Amino acid sequence: MKFAKVAxxxxxxxxxxxxxxxxxxxxxFQGNHETAAGVAYAEYLVKCSNGKTATMTAWENxxxxxxxxxxxxxxxxxxxxxxxxxxxxx
Numbered sequence: 799m800k801f802a803k804v805a806x807x808x809x810x811x812x813x814x815x816x817x818x819x820x821x822x823x824x825x826x827f828q829g830n831h832e833t834a835a836g837v838a839y840a841e842y843l844v845k846c847s848n849g850k851t852a853t854m855t856a857w858e859n860x861x862x863x864x865x866x867x868x869x870x871x872x873x874x875x876x877x878x879x880x881x882x883x884x885x886x887x888x
Contacts, residue, residue: 852884
């Protein structure tokens with residue numbers, strides 16, 4: 799019985815920790831830029847619920863959204879998913 803209570807409490811804590819993760823509260827366009835190789839991208843500033851800010855970029859005519867200033871492995875097809883990843887990294 800005691801093991802079941804400990805397991806239930808652990809599961810509850812794990813779920814509640816996810817609820818406190820930083821979430822994006824606003825996404826503000828910063829400007830269009832171009833890499834040294836001539837690839838165009840747009841830069842956005844993401845404000846997070848924990849008070850921090852993060853940078854997010856859009857590539858391929860806003861078809862690919864990446865957390866950070868460059869195209870990397872943390873890219874998503876949806877803007878909100880990339881914004882959440884940017885807040886998690888901040």
